[in-house]
Every structure is written in C-alpha cells, then in structure tokens.
Amino acid sequence: MLKVRVIPCLDVKDGRVVKGINFIDLRDAGDPVEQAAAYDAAGADELMFLDITASHEGRGAILDVIARTAEVCFMPVGVGGGVRSAEDARKLLRAGADKVSINTAAVENPDVLTACADAFGSQCVVAAVDAKARADGSGWNIWTYGGRRDTGIDAVNYAALAVAKGAGEILLTSMDRDGARTGYDIGLLRAITGAVGVPVIASGGAGSTADLIAGVRDGHADAVLAASIFHFGEISVGEAKAAMSAAGIPMRLG
Amino acid sequence: MSSVVLIDYGSGNLPSAAKALAVAAGDPARVIVSDDPAVVARADRIVLPGVGAFAACMGALRERDGLVEAMNEAVRSRGAPFLGICVGMQLLATRGLEFAVTQGLDWIGGEVRLLTPSDDSFKIPHMGWNALSGSAHPLLAGLPDQPHMYFTHSYAFYPEDPSTVVASTDHGGTFAAVVARSNVAGVQFHPEKSQANGLKLLTNFLEWKP
Numbered sequence: 001m002l003k004v005r006v007i008p009c010l011d012v013k014d015g016r017v018v019k020g021i022n023f024i025d026l027r028d029a030g031d032p033v034e035q036a037a038a039y040d041a042a043g044a045d046e047l048m049f050l051d052i053t054a055s056h057e058g059r060g061a062i063l064d065v066i067a068r069t070a071e072v073c074f075m076p077v078g079v080g081g082g083v084r085s086a087e088d089a090r091k092l093l094r095a096g097a098d099k100v101s102i103n104t105a106a107v108e109n110p111d112v113l114t115a116c117a118d119a120f121g122s123q124c125v126v127a128a129v130d131a132k133a134r135a136d137g138s139g140w141n142i143w144t145y146g147g148r149r150d151t152g153i154d155a156v157n158y159a160a161l162a163v164a165k166g167a168g169e170i171l172l173t174s175m176d177r178d179g180a181r182t183g184y185d186i187g188l189l190r191a192i193t194g195a196v197g198v199p200v201i202a203s204g205g206a207g208s209t210a211d212l213i214a215g216v217r218d219g220h221a222d223a224v225l226a227a228s229i230f231h232f233g234e235i236s237v238g239e240a241k242a243a244m245s246a247a248g249i250p251m252r253l254g
Numbered sequence: 255m256s257s258v259v260l261i262d263y264g265s266g267n268l269p270s271a272a273k274a275l276a277v278a279a280g281d282p283a284r285v286i287v288s289d290d291p292a293v294v295a296r297a298d299r300i301v302l303p304g305v306g307a308f309a310a311c312m313g314a315l316r317e318r319d320g321l322v323e324a325m326n327e328a329v330r331s332r333g334a335p336f337l338g339i340c341v342g343m344q345l346l347a348t349r350g351l352e353f354a355v356t357q358g359l360d361w362i363g364g365e366v367r368l369l370t371p372s373d374d375s376f377k378i379p380h381m382g383w384n385a386l387s388g389s390a391h392p393l394l395a396g397l398p399d400q401p402h403m404y405f406t407h408s409y410a411f412y413p414e415d416p417s418t419v420v421a422s423t424d425h426g427g428t429f430a431a432v433v434a435r436s437n438v439a440g441v442q443f444h445p446e447k448s449q450a451n452g453l454k455l456l457t458n459f460l461e462w463k464p
Contacts, residue, residue, distance in 0.1 A: 002381075046382075074277070075449055168406075
C-alpha cells in the first residue's frame with residue numbers, strides 16, 4: 001500500500017536557509033545541505049527546497065545546493081521558486097532534483113507544464129497552486145508572484161487545467177493559512193483533491209500533528225508539507241510520522 | 255575490481271543514479287558514465303536509468319549508433335549483469351503502449367501498459383513509498399521484509415512469464431516491482447532515491463553473480 005508522505009520544506013535564499021530547523025547539532029544552521037541530511041536521517045519521505053532568491057544573479061546558488069544535496073541524500077528532492085521554462089527545469093533536474101514545482105509561469109502560460117512533461121515526464125512536474133479564499137466565500141482564487149497578485153482565476157478550475165496540461169502532482173498552498181499554524185484549509189484541500197486524479201500535497205498552516213492528520217483524513221491529501229513545525233523543533237519528522245500512523249494513516253516507519 | 259557502466263542517453267535521473275552507484279560501489283572510479291558503444295560492449299556490468307516516456311527513451315537509445323547492438327553484445331552474448339531502473343526496466347519489454355506502440359529491447363517478453371487501479375481513490379501517477387512483496391532473489395538479499403522503495407510512474411511492465419516477476423507491489427492491483435531472468439534484471443522503483451534500502455539493492459547488484 002502506498003504510504004502518505006511527510007515533506008519538510010526548506011526556504012533557501014542565495015544558497016542559504018532562511019527558515020530552517022534549529023537542530024542544535026548542526027555545525028552550520030544556514031547550510032541547506034546539512035539540514036537536508038538531518039531530515040534524511042530523521043526519516044523524511046521527500047524534501048522540498050523553495051528558492052526565494054529575489055535576484056536573477058543569485059539563481060545559480062540553488063543549483064549548487066541541489067547538486068551537493070544529491071551527493072548525500074538518496075531521497076526524492078523537489079525544488080520550486082522562479083522556474084519559468086523547460087530550460088530552467090532541465091538545469092535543476094540535471095543538477096539532481098527529481099521534481100520541479102512551477103507556480104507563476106504556469107499560471108501565466110500553462111503550456112510550460114506541457115513542455116516540461118513532454119521533455120522530462122509528468123512525474124517530475126509539480127503545479128504549485130497558491131490559493132486564497134474569495135471575499136464572498138464562493139471559492140478560492142489563484143495568487144501569483146509569491147502571493148502578491150490575485151489572478152482572479154478559480155483554484156479548482158486551474159488545478160484541473162494544470163493536470164490536463166501535464167502536471168503529475170499538485171502542491172496546494174493556502175495563502176490564508178500559510179504561517180498561521182492554525183491547520184490546513186480543509187475545505188480547499190477537499191475541493192482540489194476531489195477535482196484531480198493526481199497526488200495532492202497539502203501546504204500552508206500546519207501547526208501540530210493533529211493538523212497533519214486532518215490534512216490526510218479530512219482533506220484527503222496524499223502528502224503533507226510543513227516548514228515551521230519542524231523548524232522550531234517542537235515536533236520531529238519521526239514523531240509526526242508515528243502520530244499519523246497511530247491515527248490509522250498508512251506511513252513508512254523505521 | 256569490476257566496474258559498472260551507467261548508460262548516458264539523456265535520462266533525467268542519471269546524476270542521482272551515478273552518485274548512488276558510487277556510494278554503493280564504495281569507489282566512484284568503478285562507475286563509468288558513457289554512451290560509447292565500445293565501452294558498453296565490454297562492460298562488466300550495465301545499469302540503464304530512465305525517466306519519462308517509453309517511446310522517448312527507446313528513441314534516445316536507438317539514435318545512438320551501435321548502442322543497442324553493444325548492449326546486446328554485452329548482456330545477451332557475454333552475460334554481463336544488467337539492471338534497468340524505472341523506464342530503463344520497462345524497456346526490457348517486447349513493446350510499450352504509452353501514446354503509441356513502441357518496440358522495446360524484448361529481453362523479457364511482455365508489455366508496458368498504463369496502471370489501471372481498481373478504483374479512483376488510487377491516484378495516478380503512483381508516487382511515493384510502497385512496499386515490495388516478493389520471493390528470495392540475490393538483488394533483495396539483506397533487505398527488510400516487505401521493504402519500502404520510492405516509486406514514481408504511471409505505466410508498469412506486465413511480463414508474459416509470471417516467473418520473471420521477482421517482487422510485486424500493490425496500488426489498486428499488483429504490478430511488477432522487480433523483474434529478473436538469468437543475468438537481466440529491472441526495478442520499477444528508484445533505488446537511487448530509496449535511501450538505505452535502495453543503496454543496499456544497488457550493492458547487491460554490483461555483487462550479483464547470476
């Protein structure tokens with residue numbers, strides 16, 4: 001039976017971790033590779049790097065991070081942030097990434113997803129969906145440019161389009177919950193998981209193991225992504241997986 | 255000391271496979287990354303990686319002059335141990351039915367078809383960690399019972415001869431996770447992404463004496 005994945009996310013800026021984990025035994029708390037190795041040892045099922053480098057000049061740093069991570073972590077590694085084209089994706093995959101998450105570029109031109117899927121296969125193409133509830137409560141809109149621009153596009157419609165265009169997975173982030181640590185937006189998750197046949201990663205809002213459990217049990221997520229609960233060291237990846245398993249969710253343990 | 259040739263035909267998982275093989279071999283110098291038919295023809299062992307579509311991968315192999323012939327020479331005539339990974343495993347089939355019918359290497363008879371789970375709660379692609387159930391085989395030696403491996407695929411290899419399926423996995427129906435016949439083997443999952451279990455399987459392959 002396929003297991004639910006726990007995916008720690010590391011925000012990387014100019015090759016350094018911005019929002020990382022506070023493991024006291026790390027020599028360099030800002031080194032993404034050392035943190036990736038710590039998560040690997042802790043039993044993470046997959047890793048996600050989010051490159052929040054603002055400048056074009058700094059983009060090369062993430063390639064070095066990916067390449068060095070692939071030297072020591074033999075687990076699936078995804079990377080997102082600033083991916084505009086199939087050529088950007090190719091560089092990341094050749095550096096050692098297994099998946100490339102595409103956000104703004106795919107919303108503006110969904111054919112980017114098709115170009116990547118044709119070249120590298122749908123299994124490595126993740127459509128990142130940043131969604132925020134509409135004021136009238138009628139649903140959710142897609143926001144781009146790191147959550148700064150409301151596109152007016154309906155999130156459920158976009159997710160279905162992204163899959164039709166070649167995305168093999170959806171990374172679904174609730175902009176309302178991101179950083180709030182009040183739990184995933186279960187209504188949003190259910191709307192998207194009910195609309196697409198590919199795996200959906202829940203993101204944005206996890207503050208406890210109960211939130212991770214709810215994301216899977218109530219939101220029907222196939223994987224749960226979290227940053228801050230692991231970052232602050234309150235819960236280890238192993239503890240999270242054990243709690244999810246105890247709640248009856250199929251997990252890879254040990 | 256024997257070496258292993260990792261065939262470089264543009265597959266996306268080549269760098270990860272090379273690094274994992276170097277760790278499994280305990281010596282990076284034992285891993286030769288090449289698409290040179292002369293190198294492949296005299297290889298001690300061969301690993302064929304692969305991600306993406308069946309037809310694209312088979313096309314990339316065939317467009318390298320003499321490469322498929324060199325693989326046949328090493329693996330079929332000389333008996334060099336062979337491991338295909340993911341689409342590299344699927345290419346062992348007689349044919350693939352992804353998009354169009356494409357002829358494979360036909361080293362193990364059978365077809366590559368879309369996974370068709372029993373109900374739509376099973377997502378496609380089959381993506382993530384899943385357990386193997388299988389019989390004893392040198393490639394699985396020393397692994398835990400029902401080991402977890404990392405899968406990411408929508409198509410699977412359905413061999414004609416069930417005895418070539420060494421281990422299977424369930425995703426709303428079973429499919430071949432490990433196939434083997436004499437010196438030819440293939441794995442649907444990604445050992446280079448399966449942490450300790452995957453590295454152990456690669457070490458087993460490097461020590462395999464079929």
